[in-house]
Amino acid sequence: MVTTLLVVVVILAIVFDFINGFHDAANSIATIVSTKVLTPFQAVIWAAAFNFLAYFLITEHNVAGTVAKTVHEGFITMHVILAGLVAAITWNLVTWWFGIPSSSSHTLIGGFAGAGMTNALFMHAHVLDAINVQPILRIIAYIFIAPFIGLIFAYFITIVILHLCKNARPAAAERWFKALQLISSAALSFTHGGNDAQKVMGIIYVSLVASGFLKMDPHAANMPEWIPLTCYTAIAAGTMSGGWKIVKTMGTKITKVTPLEGVSAESAGAITLFITERLGIPVSTTHTITGSIIGVGLTKRVSAVRWGVTINLIWAWIITIPISALLAAAVFSIMHFIG
Template sequence: MLEIPLLLVVIIVVALIFDFTNGAHDCANAIATVVSTKVISPKVAVIMAAGLNLFGAFLGEEVAHTLGSGIVNTDMVMGCQALVLAALIGAIAWNLITWYFGIPSSSSHALIGGLMGAAVAYSGFGTLNGPSIAKKILLPLVLSPLAGFAVGFLFMSLLALGLWKVSRQRVSSTFHRLQILSAAFMATSHGLNDAQKTMGVITLALFIFHEIDTIHVPFWVKFICASAMAAGTALGGWKIVKTMGHRIFKLEPVHGFAAETSAALVITGASAFGAPISTTHTITACIFGVGSTKRLSAVRWGIAGNLVVAWVLTIPASALIAALSFWLLDLMGFVQ
C-alpha cells in the first residue's frame, strides 16, 4: 500500500490553496479590461478565463523547473521538509493582505519571496541559487513591466496609426468583438505562467520528501494545479478588476485589445524562457503604456505609485512572513 507522509499531504493541500488564491487574485489579469469595456458580462468572462487558465497550464513546464530548482539549492535543503510549507504560508498571507485591500500585487513574487525567506531561515543565504535568481527572477522582475509598457505603447501607437481614418464608432464596434480573442489569449498565457509556479513548488516538495528522483513535474501535479487555479479564477477578484479596469484610465475596446494582446505576448515569451514573471505587473504596465498613447494626463499616475510600492514590498514582505513561519514551525517541532 502506498504510504505518503502526512506533512507532504499538508504541503500539497496548502500549495493548492495558494494556487486557488492565485487564481482568484490574478483573475483580473485576464478579464479586467474585457469587463470594464463591457464587451462581455463578468460571469461569462470569469468562466472563459477559468477554462483557458486550465488549458494554458498544460502547455509547458519551463517555469515550474525554475521554481523547483532555480531559487534554492536543492541539495542544501534536501532534509528540510517544513521549508515549502513555510514558504507557502508567507505567500498566501501576502496574497490575502493585498487581495483584501484590492492591490494588484504579484502572487508570483509572493511565492518566490516565501521560498527565499524560508530557505534563508533554515540555513542562511547560501541556500539561495544566486545566479539563477539574478537571471530568471530579478532581471525579469525589472524588465517585464518595462517590456509591458513599451510593447503596449508601441502596439497601441501602430493601431492608432493604422486606424486614424476609420470612424470611432466603427473602431469601437470592431474591437468590441476582437477583444474577446485578446482576453482569451491573455487567459491562456496566464495559465501557462502562473499555474506552473505551484507545480514547481509541489515538485520541489516531492523531491525533498524523496518521492521523485529529479525535478520533473508529474502529470497528476499538472492536473491538480491547473484545476485549483481554474477554480480560483472562477471565484474572481472583483476589487482588483475595478482597480485595473477603471482606476488607471478609462478603457475603450481598442485599448483593452491592445493591452491584453501586448501582455499575452510578453508573458508567453517569458514562459518560454522559464521566467516566472508577474502577470499582474505585466498587464498593468501594458495598460499604462496603452493609456499613455492617448495622452499622459489620461493615466492616473498616482495609482502607479501605489502599485510600485506594493511591487517593491512583495518579495521582502512575503520572505519575512515565511521566515517567521519557519521559525514557528521549528518551535513546534516540525523542522527535523
C-alpha cells in the same frame, strides 16, 4: 509523518493556486469588464476556460523548473516548503483584501526563499548559501523589466492600430475592437494559466523531491502528470471565483480603457508572458498587464495615467518579495522552536 506533511503541503499548494486564480483574475478580465464587452460572470468563465486550456498545449514546464531551483536542494525540507506556502497565502489574502494587485508569483518565490534562508541560519550556514542567486536576481530584475516590456509593446501596438484605423468610422471600429477583445483576453488568460500554474507545479514537485519520492531534475521533466492537471484545474477554479476588488483597480484606476486599448494591453501582456514562459522566467502577470495598461494610457497623454495609483502599485511590487520572505522566516522559526 513525512507522508502526512506531504499531503498538507500539497493541499496548501493547491489552495495557494486557487487563491492565485481569484487574486490574478483581474489581470485577464479587468479591461474586458471595464469596456463592457463581457459581464463579470461571463468574463471569469471565459478566462477560466483559457486558463485550463494551457494544460493541453503547454508540455514543457520551464517556469516550474526555475521555481524548483530557487532554493538549493540541501536546504529544502518539508517545513521550508510549508512555511513558504503559509507566508505566500497570507500575503496574497492581505493584498486581495485591500485590492492591491501584487504578484502571486513573487509572493510564492519570496516565501520559499525566505524559509530556505532561515533554515540555513539554523543549520549554521551562510543564509545566501541556501538560495540559487542567479535565478533569484533574474526574477527580481523582471519586477521592472516585465512591466516595461508590456508598456513598450502596448504603446506601439496602440500606435499601429490607430494608424491603420484612422479612416474607420468610430462606431464600426468599436464593434470590431469589442470582438477582438475576446481574442486578446483569451490569449492573456491562456498565458496567465500557462505561466502562473507552473509556479505551484514547481513547489509541489520540489515537495516530492524533499519527501524522497522523486529525484531533482533541473527541468522538472520527471513530474507526474497529476501535478499539472491539478494545478491548471485549481487556478481555473480560482479565476472563476473572481477578484472584484483588484478588477476595479486594474480596470478603472490606472487609466480609462477603451475596447481598442483593451485589445492593445491584453495583446501586449500575452506576448510578454508567452516570451518569458518560453525562457522559463517566472514573471508576474500582474506587473506585465499593469505595464501594458500604462502603455496604452501614454498614447493619449502622460497625464492620462493616474501616476499616484501607479506609484503605490510599484511600491507594493517592491515590498512583496521581502515581506513574503520575512513572513516565511517567522513561520519557519516558530515551527523550528516548537519542534
